[in-house]
Amino acid sequence: MRISEAESIVMQALWARAPQSAEDIVAAVGPAQGWQEPTVKTLLNRLLNKGAIAADRDGRRYLYRPLLERADYVHEESKSLLDRLYGGQVSALVAHFSRSERLSKQEIDEIRSLIEEIDNEP
Template identity: 65%
Template sequence: MAISEAEAIVMEVLWHQAPRSAEEILAEVGPRQAWQEGTVKSLLNRLLKKKAVKAEREGRRYLYTPLLSREKYVSQESKGLLDRLFGGRVAPLVAHFSEQHKLSRKDVAELRRLLEELDDER
């Protein structure tokens, strides 16, 4: 399922706290994004069609709850990035970041720890 950048902003609100109404989502992201109510409702309708969220009627409004977990979304996005840009390989991604952005000692230590854990699992 492809989630746009704007849809991901709405999803972040719902992952943080759900269920939420369109008005509550607008109150949280509207000022920062310069979005109007129609924008939020359009994004929610797109997410409903993608089955990323569900809506339940409460009186005169709908409350939205995510069906797509943040973990699954992050996994899909990371795999897509790896596949598109690095042939599905992690090493070229890490090499790219180390060349473009200086890795801190903490980052390097964490990478070493992760590699050791992977080695221990094999």
């Protein structure tokens, strides 16, 4: 099941910390997004229906926690973009950014050590 842009903002909040009450989540994302409380409630409900999160009763309210894992979501999104725009090649994306945006020294070093690291694996 696909997660929309707005829904993913709520997921981010839950991935950052869980479980959280609706109130917590409203406080976490509402101001930054300019969302009213009912908006966040709707998103929580849609995520519940999609099975992306779960709700556990806690007294008068619910505590929400993610069921969909962040790594899985990130992977799906990234893979889809990579396939659509870069022929599935990570290197093509790196090539794009190495040209269009100057990568910082740190970024370069990090990528280099990542490459060395995996290159030394069996």
